Amino acid sequence: MRAHRSSAVAAIAVAATLTAVAGCAAKSDGKGAGGKGAIAVTASDSACKVSAKDFPAGHVQFAVDNKGSQVTEVYVYAPGDRIVTERENIGPGTHVEITAEIKPGAYEIACKPGMKGHGIRQKVTASGKGAAVKRNPKLDAAVSAYRTWVQEQADQTLPEAQKFADAVKAGDVEAARKTYALSRVGWERTEPVAESFGDIDPKVDTRADGLSDGQKWTGWHKLEQSLWEKKKISADDKKLADQLITDLKDWQKRVGKAVINPTTMANGAKELLDEVATGKVTGEEERYSHTDLIDFHANVEGAQKAYELLKPVVAKNDPALAKELDKQFAAILKQLDGHRDSNSADGFASYDTVGKDERKTLSDSVNALAEPLSKLAAAVAEAK
Amino acid sequence: MSQDETTTDAPAGRTPSRRALLGWGGAGLALGAVAAGGTAAALRTGGDAQPAGADATAASAVPFHGRHQAGIATAVQDRLHFASFDVTTDDRDELIALLKDWTKAAARMTAGDAVGGGAVGGLAEAPPDDTGEALGLPPSRLTLTFGVGPTLFEKDGKDRFGLKKRRPEALIDLPKFSGDNLDSTRSGGDLCVQACADDPQVAVHAIRNLARIGFGKIAIRWSQLGFGKTSSTTPEAQTPRNMMGFKDGTHNIAGTDAAALDAHVWVGDKDVKGDESWMAGGSYLVARRIRMHIETWDRTSLKEQEDVFGRDKAEGAPVGQKHERDTPHLKSMLPTAHVRLAHPDSNGGVRILRRGYSFTDGTDGLGRLDAGLFFLAYQRDVRHGFVPLQRKLSASDALNEYIQHVGSAVFAIPPGVRGAGDWWGRELFA
Numbered sequence: 001m002r003a004h005r006s007s008a009v010a011a012i013a014v015a016a017t018l019t020a021v022a023g024c025a026a027k028s029d030g031k032g033a034g035g036k037g038a039i040a041v042t043a044s045d046s047a048c049k050v051s052a053k054d055f056p057a058g059h060v061q062f063a064v065d066n067k068g069s070q071v072t073e074v075y076v077y078a079p080g081d082r083i084v085t086e087r088e089n090i091g092p093g094t095h096v097e098i099t100a101e102i103k104p105g106a107y108e109i110a111c112k113p114g115m116k117g118h119g120i121r122q123k124v125t126a127s128g129k130g131a132a133v134k135r136n137p138k139l140d141a142a143v144s145a146y147r148t149w150v151q152e153q154a155d156q157t158l159p160e161a162q163k164f165a166d167a168v169k170a171g172d173v174e175a176a177r178k179t180y181a182l183s184r185v186g187w188e189r190t191e192p193v194a195e196s197f198g199d200i201d202p203k204v205d206t207r208a209d210g211l212s213d214g215q216k217w218t219g220w221h222k223l224e225q226s227l228w229e230k231k232k233i234s235a236d237d238k239k240l241a242d243q244l245i246t247d248l249k250d251w252q253k254r255v256g257k258a259v260i261n262p263t264t265m266a267n268g269a270k271e272l273l274d275e276v277a278t279g280k281v282t283g284e285e286e287r288y289s290h291t292d293l294i295d296f297h298a299n300v301e302g303a304q305k306a307y308e309l310l311k312p313v314v315a316k317n318d319p320a321l322a323k324e325l326d327k328q329f330a331a332i333l334k335q336l337d338g339h340r341d342s343n344s345a346d347g348f349a350s351y352d353t354v355g356k357d358e359r360k361t362l363s364d365s366v367n368a369l370a371e372p373l374s375k376l377a378a379a380v381a382e383a384k
Numbered sequence: 385m386s387q388d389e390t391t392t393d394a395p396a397g398r399t400p401s402r403r404a405l406l407g408w409g410g411a412g413l414a415l416g417a418v419a420a421g422g423t424a425a426a427l428r429t430g431g432d433a434q435p436a437g438a439d440a441t442a443a444s445a446v447p448f449h450g451r452h453q454a455g456i457a458t459a460v461q462d463r464l465h466f467a468s469f470d471v472t473t474d475d476r477d478e479l480i481a482l483l484k485d486w487t488k489a490a491a492r493m494t495a496g497d498a499v500g501g502g503a504v505g506g507l508a509e510a511p512p513d514d515t516g517e518a519l520g521l522p523p524s525r526l527t528l529t530f531g532v533g534p535t536l537f538e539k540d541g542k543d544r545f546g547l548k549k550r551r552p553e554a555l556i557d558l559p560k561f562s563g564d565n566l567d568s569t570r571s572g573g574d575l576c577v578q579a580c581a582d583d584p585q586v587a588v589h590a591i592r593n594l595a596r597i598g599f600g601k602i603a604i605r606w607s608q609l610g611f612g613k614t615s616s617t618t619p620e621a622q623t624p625r626n627m628m629g630f631k632d633g634t635h636n637i638a639g640t641d642a643a644a645l646d647a648h649v650w651v652g653d654k655d656v657k658g659d660e661s662w663m664a665g666g667s668y669l670v671a672r673r674i675r676m677h678i679e680t681w682d683r684t685s686l687k688e689q690e691d692v693f694g695r696d697k698a699e700g701a702p703v704g705q706k707h708e709r710d711t712p713h714l715k716s717m718l719p720t721a722h723v724r725l726a727h728p729d730s731n732g733g734v735r736i737l738r739r740g741y742s743f744t745d746g747t748d749g750l751g752r753l754d755a756g757l758f759f760l761a762y763q764r765d766v767r768h769g770f771v772p773l774q775r776k777l778s779a780s781d782a783l784n785e786y787i788q789h790v791g792s793a794v795f796a797i798p799p800g801v802r803g804a805g806d807w808w809g810r811e812l813f814a
Contacts (some may be wrong), residue, residue: 067753211695263509266509267509325599327600328600356569360569360603364470364472364603367599367600367603368472368599368600368601368603369600370597370599371599371600372599372600374510374511375510377507377509377510378506378509378510380508381507381509
């Protein structure tokens, strides 16, 4: 199941690369076929040896041998940890061949023994007549740091989600209520990345109104309804708690491989505010638990993280925009601080106690931040 | 006409202007409007009065610059989008920057051009400057009229922008009138923009884009869409009917009657001294959302309906007269008749310029039509215009059984934007 999904993701990554290089590097087609001229990658539990650190750009083949004792995976990263190609599930003693269109430029090859973490990396260069793609190192650094942060959010979410799932499985309504909102924070901070996969979000974060006829309702909000509206935990809910953890582990596994670039980061930040504007400000998101404010806060934090990482570039390209965003982020966070409640499990007041006028003020602040935030992508797109 | 369509005084954008896109299509629309008849020339009054020329058609542009703001004496357009804003920034310089940005965008939109870099042709990764729903539509005689409310000068005892001493005496807080049932979320506001156009999409586009430019500095407090102008500033045209089926506001001030406008609408140089001098050439606006109890009105006998207004329903003629514009004989009407109470002769000659529109916002959840009159009245001094008139009406008008005032706001309307370097409210912030 997992391998199947992963290969689909890899196919998309490769397809994206092919599209990007079409017409400039396709001439050397076939040169590396048949193993001759292939770059040998020898993976072990502690090393990742590459036979050539400088090779011609074009249709490149990598011949991978796993000489280690663990299952490994191999990645070719462009700067910013953008995945050019990858192969998972390379068992001990296994030989696999991976091919990809590689443009001239700098890359990293990573072996990941145990299929975990940052990997053991080698810097390589693809050289060729085609001009290397002009890169902005600041943007590459931003993308790389954001990718790391997104992974951390998923990693930190799993234990919180496990606490929630355990409480549900124990039939403990009170404990489940207390851990519910906290189990969602990492997800809410990085939601656009999770949504980019298409299949995880509908399983874990669908609301009642998002269902079509005949669709089974799974995920956080189904359990939210049981805990607050029905006030009891059914046998089916206990199964759903296990399913939630399975789906979140899938997210944790795949989130680092999402297509992330400066524009998707910038637009992802805007999308987080869209989430707030359409679901949280109205109280639709957490209609049973009324824990909308912590989601709201997490969405803003996620948008702010993407912005802060892109800021070195934005501040140079559009200083007025950076100034405005600094101001509006500060303003909305200050306003949310005004709704903190130390007596609540998640630290924020229940949204059903937030009056109509206060909701209007929150909505105005969302517009005030989201409108300049929608200009962030232009500020980084022009930075190439 | 065609010459006007191809020349534009707005700065060149990256994208073709709405007007440039029109070509013969635009001309055709304009001719269509003329053939349909009745839409009068876009008129401006004062020193820069625009003659009613051949291009003053429904599709044409109303000049944005002038001694007075357009949208007051201008022949009333068919549609309205009125918006009231709260200023959310505390920074005077930011507010001024916004007013400059707004003015620039307003000048472009009233000329039929898109905002900023246009609606298409910019960066694919970024949202366009203009929202695009007016792309390809003619200027549609769009006017944008800007005003400032009492709360801009002082709110909760705070002099927000150093303007407190500049609040004109004529910009009063309206008193409570009997029968008022005001909803605070449909009342008041620090700023207003009245968008009138012959195409509803053009009016909505204008407010939407101004709001977007302003987010972070302003927030929409409330807005109202209107249709079917209920009063006319062009006496040669028929007075339109309101949602009760009656003609009202027949003796409105004509947009061409310079003497009446000076006497009742425009703030004169002598009216304002010292800190109030910024209002010379301006006016004062009262906006009221007047809900009509449509269903009970519809069950009212024709005789009572006619008695309530003091007019007959077919012709709009005052009681005992034959034609709409016959001089009313007030004493023939019931003492509570609307026309009798509102007539200048019953009010010491007080006149106001009405630009109201009908509204219908669907139903109210109880199955009642949420409809009525969005009343807009311009005057030289609110204390001598709307206030005494409404005092009298709220106390005695037979119509009160069928209406309720549910929203209310008052604004000072600064003089017009004089030219390319000028901006809405410049005199106020000088």
